[in-house]
Amino acid sequence: MRPFSYLAVVCAALFLSGCVTQPKPDYSTFFDHQPRSILVVPPANKTTAVDAPAVFLTTVSAAFAERGYYVFPVFLVQDVLNDLGATDEGAIAAIPPEKFKEVFGTDSILYVTITDWTTSYVVLASHIIVGAEYRLVDAGTGALLWTGKQKVVHDSSGGGGGGGGLIGALVVAAVNAAVTATTVQYRPIAIQANTLVTKRSGYGLPAGPYHPEFQKDREQFK
């Protein structure tokens, strides 16, 4: 049942994103500095879940690369940053963008701040919430190229199953609670958030050089 409910969340978000009215972002700076590569630095954390940044870092690469960009191996980057003494979010934020260009040869830097990483329990089910804010910065000039914000709420009761009235439902709730207590359950939600935020028409990341739509999707982003 679980894959179905993930799909349902993705679909709901896809359909809803069509209805939300927000001022369209300006992509002129982005296109002036069209990056080919993205360096994802270890995320900053606004939540109380201490392991959230480390887990989140394992969910970013494919989502952003699938938009057509070279994404540097995240753990190699993290280790090089550690060697340079940048071991926490404050130290990473203090590194000037040009330094990333010098050390890694990257065109842009992706800064992620995790805003939500929680499981809330309601009577018979639980919601897993993952939220993040994204800033893509030009490594050459420090210019802000793109920002994104995404929150995904996964409703564990959506899968159905169990049956058998209240007892069945209680068993399902107990099982779900046990399962969601592990961090594994956050990863698919984080991957969804990363995929949604990059793909959203008119708001996401324009196609990069490894994407067939590269330089053909400008109509969406202006």
Next chain:
Amino acid sequence: MMPRLFTVASLFACALGVTACMPASQFYWGSYEESLYSRQQHAGAGGEAEAATMLLATINDAQAANAKVGPGIHGDYGYLLFKQGRVDEAIAEMQKEAAAYPESKPLMDTMVSRIQGRKEKEKEKKPTP
């Protein structure tokens, strides 16, 4: 009955939505991100060895499917090999990364020259009898 009908209907709607909105994958990912997660969960040599096995399988599967592995996979595999002391294989993987993705060349060149530098030093330390 109702929930099942709803599931089927929503699945159908989803299938439509998904095929309409999601283009085919650009790259072969295999278990790249799972390998990152396994390293994150099991820090140290054990987790790294497990991750290296996953990445090697990913690279082989991509080759068999005639697909291009995603950015970072050869580089990351090379880095793990380096940590295991398999320097020549490490260098070969990093060169593959640079060849497949020129954006990575500056970093891969830096890594390769560091690895070679360390190799030279180790040779000096232990002269072959």
